[in-house]
Amino acid sequence: MKRAVWILSLLALSAFAAPARADEDKVPYWASIDTDVANLRVGPGNTYRIEWVYRRMHLPVKIIRREGAWRQIEDPAGDKGWMRDLLLSRQRAAIVTGDDLVEMHAEASDSSPMLWRVEPGVVGLLGDCDAGWCAFDTDGHKGFVREDALWGAGEP
Structure with a gap:
């Protein structure tokens, strides 16, 4: 009986969490670079060539696409490429x-x-x-x- 109540509680909590997660997945959205050095790649993976190296903490970027742990960004100059999500923050800049x-x-x-x-x-x-x-x-x-x-x- 306790297990059934526990499972129902988890299901109820996940129902409330799902809409918030759905909002986080919408693109485009603003983010900022959250590290002193961040590589911009030509594709969504570590095997793709590095096109730019950013050395500007809090530089604002626009997230225009998501693919797994990778985000396609657009920088203030209009350049586009792929960056790992760990290098980005939702903190607005x-x-x-x-x-x-x-x-x-x-x-x-x-x-x-x-x-x-x-x-x-x-x-x-x-x-x-x-x-x-x-x-x-x-x-x-x-x-x-x-x-x-x-x-x-x-x-x-």
Whole structure:
């Protein structure tokens, strides 16, 4: 009897876990590189040639396809390739885009005090985005940056 109750309990718990897992499997989604050195390969396996070596922790990437433990990614420059899932994190990050310095404000408003000017190519952790502004943290410098100045914000 105890075994039957235990099995029913496991089945009930797995029914609740299945929808969350299904959401994790949807592509595309944002991720970030979670290691100091990450290889991008031309195919989903260790036997495929390495095309790029990334040396940029928290670089945002877009996951566009899944194959087992491998993820096909697109980087901010538009390059695509395959990377092991262990090298990636679901932690959101973004990179400053454009040609000009971008202002980081104390609050999500142009009228709030400007804290820093951030160069294109700067990578940081991405917080919540609302009304065209995103919380952004680059090496402990925290503030708000316009969403349209970031690659990795918004819908993938």
